[in-house]
Amino acid sequence: MSVFVWVEQFEGTPISASWEALGLARQFADQLGSTVTALMFGQNVDSVVQSAFHYGADAVIKADDRSLQYYRFSPYVALLAKIVQEHNPAIVLAAATTSGRELLAGAAADLNAGILTDVTDLSLENGKLKAVRPVLGGKVLSVEVMAGDGPQFATLRNRAFKALEPDTSRTGTVTTLTSTATENDADTQIEGFQKTTGKVSLSDATIIVSGGRGVGGPEGFGPVRELAEVLGAAVGASRAAVDAGWIPYEHQVGQTGKVVSPDLYIACGISGAIQHQAGMRTAKVIVAINKDPEAPIFKLAQYGIIGDVFEVLPALTQAFRQRLG
Amino acid sequence: MHVVVVTKNTPDTEAAVTVDAAGNVSWGDKLVVNPWDEYAITEAVLLKGAHNVQATILAVGPEEHQESLKHGLAIGCDQAIRIWHDSLAGYDSLVYANAVAAAIRKLGDVDLVIFGKELADIASDAHIYQTARKLGWTMLGFVARIEAVDFGGKTIRVTRLVEQGTQIVSSRLPAVISVVKDINEPKYPTFIGIRKAAKAEIPVWGPAELGLDAANLTPRTRVVGYQNLPKREGTVQIIEGATAQEKAATLVEKLLQEKVI
Numbered sequence: 001m002s003v004f005v006w007v008e009q010f011e012g013t014p015i016s017a018s019w020e021a022l023g024l025a026r027q028f029a030d031q032l033g034s035t036v037t038a039l040m041f042g043q044n045v046d047s048v049v050q051s052a053f054h055y056g057a058d059a060v061i062k063a064d065d066r067s068l069q070y071y072r073f074s075p076y077v078a079l080l081a082k083i084v085q086e087h088n089p090a091i092v093l094a095a096a097t098t099s100g101r102e103l104l105a106g107a108a109a110d111l112n113a114g115i116l117t118d119v120t121d122l123s124l125e126n127g128k129l130k131a132v133r134p135v136l137g138g139k140v141l142s143v144e145v146m147a148g149d150g151p152q153f154a155t156l157r158n159r160a161f162k163a164l165e166p167d168t169s170r171t172g173t174v175t176t177l178t179s180t181a182t183e184n185d186a187d188t189q190i191e192g193f194q195k196t197t198g199k200v201s202l203s204d205a206t207i208i209v210s211g212g213r214g215v216g217g218p219e220g221f222g223p224v225r226e227l228a229e230v231l232g233a234a235v236g237a238s239r240a241a242v243d244a245g246w247i248p249y250e251h252q253v254g255q256t257g258k259v260v261s262p263d264l265y266i267a268c269g270i271s272g273a274i275q276h277q278a279g280m281r282t283a284k285v286i287v288a289i290n291k292d293p294e295a296p297i298f299k300l301a302q303y304g305i306i307g308d309v310f311e312v313l314p315a316l317t318q319a320f321r322q323r324l325g
Numbered sequence: 326m327h328v329v330v331v332t333k334n335t336p337d338t339e340a341a342v343t344v345d346a347a348g349n350v351s352w353g354d355k356l357v358v359n360p361w362d363e364y365a366i367t368e369a370v371l372l373k374g375a376h377n378v379q380a381t382i383l384a385v386g387p388e389e390h391q392e393s394l395k396h397g398l399a400i401g402c403d404q405a406i407r408i409w410h411d412s413l414a415g416y417d418s419l420v421y422a423n424a425v426a427a428a429i430r431k432l433g434d435v436d437l438v439i440f441g442k443e444l445a446d447i448a449s450d451a452h453i454y455q456t457a458r459k460l461g462w463t464m465l466g467f468v469a470r471i472e473a474v475d476f477g478g479k480t481i482r483v484t485r486l487v488e489q490g491t492q493i494v495s496s497r498l499p500a501v502i503s504v505v506k507d508i509n510e511p512k513y514p515t516f517i518g519i520r521k522a523a524k525a526e527i528p529v530w531g532p533a534e535l536g537l538d539a540a541n542l543t544p545r546t547r548v549v550g551y552q553n554l555p556k557r558e559g560t561v562q563i564i565e566g567a568t569a570q571e572k573a574a575t576l577v578e579k580l581l582q583e584k585v586i
Contacts, residue, residue, distance in 0.1 A: 010488075010489050015488075070492075072494075073454070073457070073463055073464040073465070073466070074463050074464070077454075077458060097488055098466060098467050098485075098486075098487045098488060099487070101450055101451070101454070101466075102454045102464060102466050105418065105450070105451035105452075105453075105454040105455050105458075106454045106455065106457070106458045106464065108419070108451070108455070108545075109419060109422060109454070109455035109458035109459055110458055112419065112540075112545070113545060114417065114419070114544075114545030114546040115418060115419075115451050115545075115546070116546060117418070117448075117449040117450065117451045118448065118449065130549075132552070133448060133449075134448060134554075135446065135447055135448045135551075136336060136342045136350070136352065136445075136446055136448070137338055137342075137445055137448075138448070138554075139341075139342040139554070140342050140344055140350055140551050140552065140553060140554065141551065141552040141553070141554060142350075142447075142548050142550075142551050142552075143348075143548070143549050143550050143551070143552065144546050144547065144548050144549065145546065145547055145549055146545065146546055146547075147417075147543075147544055147545055147546055147547045148543070148545040187463045187496060187497050188463055188465070188494050188495070188496040188497075189494065189495050189496070190492060190493070190494050191482070191493045191494065191495055192492070192493040193489070193490060193491075193492050193493075194490050194491045194492075195489055195490040196489065196490040196491075201488055201489075203488060204488075207585075207586070231586065248507075249469075249486075249505070249506050249507045250486060252506075255338055255360075255445065256338075256360055256361070256445075256506060257506075263585045264580065264585040264586065274338075274339065275338055275339075281554070281557065284585060285580070285583060285585045286557075287576065287580070288561070293563075298561045298563075299561070300557060301561045302559065302561065302562060303561065303562050303563075303564055303576055303579060303580075304561045304562070304563045304564065305563070305564050305572050305573075305576060306563060307569055307572065308569075311569040312569045312572065312573060314569075315568075315569040315570045315572070315573035316573040316576065316577065318570070318573070319570070319573040319574050319576075319577040320577055320586075323577055323581065324586070
């Protein structure tokens with residue numbers, strides 16, 4: 001009754017939240033007196049296999065095939081369901097990425113098993129998973145438990161769990177699946193991929209600089225981006241800025257955008273509507289920069305600067321450049 | 326040929342949510358159409374306008390979910406069906422998926438099922454992918470644009486928004502898609518639409534109509550209670566200074582001391 005983790009990779013680069021899932025799996029396996037098995041689907045994933053051992057896996061099951069190069073729902077789900085059915089693990093975990101959410105829910109459906117989605121806390125009590133998840137727009141937490149028997153599936157929110165320190169002396173056994181062809185292998189074709197390279201992804205970012213209505217227009221994101229660049233940060237935005245067409249939707253943080261949990265969140269010209277707070281209130285440190293001292297964002301922030309973002313942001317960029325340069 | 330959109334009502338996003346000592350949650354009574362579903366419903370109506378297809382709206386839930394169905398009818402969906410029975414209370418994603426998949430099979434000639442990206446109340450999307458799986462159809466999640474759809478030739482081409490960028494995927498129909506905000510500008514009901522919707526008969530399908538047995542209705546997960554969010558500690562420290570440069574320098578110093586950079 002091993003603990004399984006789907007280790008996600010993109011073009012040979014592992015998704016860091018997969019290591020967080022391995023860290024939690026290690027904890028559960030130790031609690032159960034069991035082992036951790038990492039599952040890896042893709043093409044040329046060997047470099048990721050070694051890293052999986054370093055981050056806590058005892059064994060790896062890999063399916064390495066051209067047809068698995070990019071995640072596609074039907075072939076991936078069928079493959080995961082087949083492996084889980086054969087090995088009957090106690091628990092199956094993955095990062096709650098777009099692919100991880102689809103894949104684990106799909107396989108759980110095939111096996112009529114329970115799934116807890118996008119959890120921020122997960123524990124094991126008498127062999128059953130118990131999760132804490134933010135619900136109702138992130139305004140409250142719900143506590144949910146597994147009710148049935150069989151494999152228990154859960155997806156973990158990015159940055160909610162800690163990865164182990166990699167131990168390069170660790171190693172383990174590798175099982176290579178030879179026959180990976182599954183149903184519906186050809187039902188979807190990926191025709192193109194426009195990668196957002198060079199930009200830091202919001203969900204993975206340790207620092208986020210976000211702009212809102214107070215930046216005044218599309219050009220107002222110039223100083224936001226400059227500060228983000230100096231800090232190696234991702235650029236976020238409030239719904240107001242996105243709805244005004246100043247910045248694409250992929251940058252939106254909040255209830256109808258992305259939910260983020262960085263170490264540092266710098267809110268620039270964002271009033272802090274409850275829907276925005278739902279997306280960023282779990283940041284470790286929040287800094288608010290706003291002209292309006294009454295803005296609700298100041299109730300959430302540790303540090304505030306009352307002032308014009310067009311004066312404060314360039315000054316901050318300059319100050320960071322000097323100190324970090 | 327048939328497009329189905331699946332929705333339900335969720336608490337108003339503006340509502341204050343409270344948890345009592347016993348772990349029960351309340352949010353006032355105001356319900357709205359699940360915010361993500363406004364895009365899904367609009368997309369179904371746009372497809373109906375552009376192709377020779379019928380648009381049907383389904384909702385899972387008791388009486389109060391009727392409003393989301395009327396909203397769909399008022400915007401332009403042809404028919405609405407509510408899925409409910411007391412035996413569905415306490416449903417999890419799997420039970421929800423079993424019920425929706427059964428309703429879609431009962432409708433018969435469905436080519437495309439559209440969901441909003443997630444349900445805002447339970448903050449989950451598992452039921453969407455599980456519906457696809459229960460139907461045995463492919464799933465295209467996080468769709469930002471339908472590039473092309475051919476209901477006669479049974480193909481669809483979409484742009485998906487994923488962590489690494491935007492992906493163009495083509496697939497066969499029937500398929501299940503989930504949509505994100507980029508896909509359209511939500512339509513609002515017209516006066517005539519609202520009047521028409523008010524008069525519409527909305528059938529209710531339960532396990533008997535859907536052919537669901539006890540195994541299909543048994544949830545595998547259960548909500549045991551609610552908790553308030555941990556309070557964020559302390560109060561804001563306003564950084565003072567004569568100039569923006571002075572304030573900036575002080576803030577940088579403090580953030581470096583906190584080791585968040």
